[in-house]
Amino acid sequence: MTGYIENPKTRGSGIICCIPQAERCPMECEECFFQSGRSYLEPLGKNLPNMPTLEEVGHRVVRVNDGGDSGIRFHQVIRDTKKYPLKFYNTSIPQVLDEFPAPVVLTVNPGERTDKHFYRVETEENLKKLMFVRARVNTWNGPLVDKIVEWYSAKKIPIVLTFMAYYKQPIPELYQRNYIYRIRTSNPYWAITTETWDLIMRLYAHNKWVHSCGKIEGEEGTTLCRFCGNCLREFYATMERMKGD
Template sequence: MSYIYNPKTKGSGIITAIPQKGRCPNNCEDCFFQNGRSYLEPLEENLPNMPSKEQARGMVVRVNDGNDSNNQQAFVIEACKKYDHKFYNTSMPIYLDHFDAPVVLTVNPGNLVDKNFWKIDTPPKNLMYVRVLTNTWNAENVKNAVAFYTKKEIPTILTFMAYHDHLTIPFEHRTHYILRKRTINEYFAIKRSSFLRIMSQFKENPLVFSCGNEGITSSCRFCGNCLREYFATVERMKK
């Protein structure tokens, strides 16, 4: 099976890896890996999708851009031992310190998106950053998550949701979204003006960043969050 590159990470110094077969068991709504629009479709034929050690040389491996690293955690860790530089992704707030490398935690996955978020009272050293899923109607939840984690000196990345079905967007918020291409597919994604308005609320907080630059580019090439926080976390883990 030939490795398939994630077009979002092209030219960024990041390469992606998914060790597991099949779909992620979390079944988070609006995950593009769950709605049949992934660059790896058909998943039954293209997973696992693992770069060789040579392909990953000199790059940072993002483990599980389309699954959860706490799904078969021991298997995932073993499968990725060959990579010199890697970080894991999970939306499960468990066993984070069991990972042998930095880990990113999505704190408001699935049904929590608008309502609540996972709270890690004592973050482990290898917690690279927390990802907060963001839209125009979950402002209170986002603010609470940002306050909780940045007080603990944990970098917080706002990832703006995009929707393939505009009917899933509350009627009164549809004016904040526009149909546009993100990487390879069209989605109803946040308008730049609304994105800037939300981000402006955190401009005085040096620990808050956005995943990509909505309305301009979603490419990892022009972001840099993961590389910056990966190496900062590796340095912290040495202490």
């Protein structure tokens, strides 16, 4: 293992990332940047775990598992991140939500669920800890995204739309016009165009609970965290909600 390596996406944003686990994520979600062999932490065998010191963290909020899942090796993850005073966890495993000691981001349609199903969180205890839910979005799973938005808006939980970028998986021919081959943070992908992103976001323009991951997607925008602010805003809002626990 080498020294800490900063995620270029979160640089300068007030967020710093960590991954406590030492192995590739077993969830194997399609088109996850962490699974592609091209992430900023390759080779994983050399660079995991990737844990900043308290001095490196400084004033920043720690995002636990920018690659991987905080529900995997759960007790180790909680133990190894206990030292960070400000943190939130990423997971796609709703069964462990009530055990997290800090705010949680839940990906509700991970892996094979991307176009088909989503997790519905119902209990008040679990909803209280949700910073937001992350919906994986492409241009052919709109009906599912509508259901996600309807469900979590009714629960007063923010929904962050994360627009899928494709490297290995072919895009259906009917939807190829909605994507352009471009650099996204560090590597080239088939990623959504700004025009198509804008059309999708307009569908939810009057829903205060819906946000895009990244200020502007596509060739005219950026997904760098310093221009976004979703995580910091919702982290502190969730900390307020969790007061008294």
